Amino acid sequence: MDFNKVNNYHFHHPEYYPIEEIDRSHHLYSPQFNHISFAFPSSPPLSQASDILEGELCTEQTFAGTKNCSAEYCECTYVLTVGIGDVVEMIVVDEGFAFDASHPVHLHGQYFRVVGQGKLGSSLSIEKVKEMDKAGKTCWVFFSRYLSFSTNNIKI
Structure with missing residues (x-):
C-alpha cells in the first residue's frame, strides 16, 4: 500500500495537466494497493454479483501483460477470493x-x-x-x- 505518483485521471489528466508538470505541493497522490486504486462496483458484490459489469472486478493479475500499473493509473474493485x-x-x-x-x-x-x-x-x-x-x-x-x-x- 502506498500513495503513488501516477496520472490519476480523476485529478491529473496526462495530456492537459500531468502530475509531472505540477508543483509538488499540489500533487494529489493516489492511494493504491499493489498499484491499483479502488473503484466502487456498479452493484453490491455480495447480494448482486451477477449485476456487476465485466471488467469491474480485478486481481493483481488482471492487468499483467496489458498495463504497467506502477507507471499508469489502474483502478477497479480489487477482490480476494477465499x-x-x-x-x-x-x-x-x-x-x-x-x-x-x-x-x-x-x-x-x-x-x-x-x-x-x-x-x-x-x-x-x-x-x-x-x-x-x-x-x-x-x-x-x-x-x-x-x-x-x-x-x-x-x-x-
Whole structure:
C-alpha cells in the first residue's frame, strides 16, 4: 500500500495537466494497493454479483501483460477470493515511498482486530518485510510500518 505518483485521471489528466508538470505541493497522490486504486462496483458484490459489469472486478493479475500499473493509473474493485470459514491474514505494508506519512489503513464491512502496527524508517519495501519474516525477525516485523488484520470470515 502506498500513495503513488501516477496520472490519476480523476485529478491529473496526462495530456492537459500531468502530475509531472505540477508543483509538488499540489500533487494529489493516489492511494493504491499493489498499484491499483479502488473503484466502487456498479452493484453490491455480495447480494448482486451477477449485476456487476465485466471488467469491474480485478486481481493483481488482471492487468499483467496489458498495463504497467506502477507507471499508469489502474483502478477497479480489487477482490480476494477465499473459501467460507477460511482464516485470512492480511499484512498491509505502507511502503512510504511517495512521502513519509504513516497513513492509518482500515477496513470497512468486516469485524477485524489490528494485531500489530509500527514504523521502521521512512520507507519499507514488501521485499524487506518478507526478508525479515523469513529470517524469523518477528519483533522487527512487528515494529515495522505495517498493519496485520485478523478477521472472521462469516459462514452463511
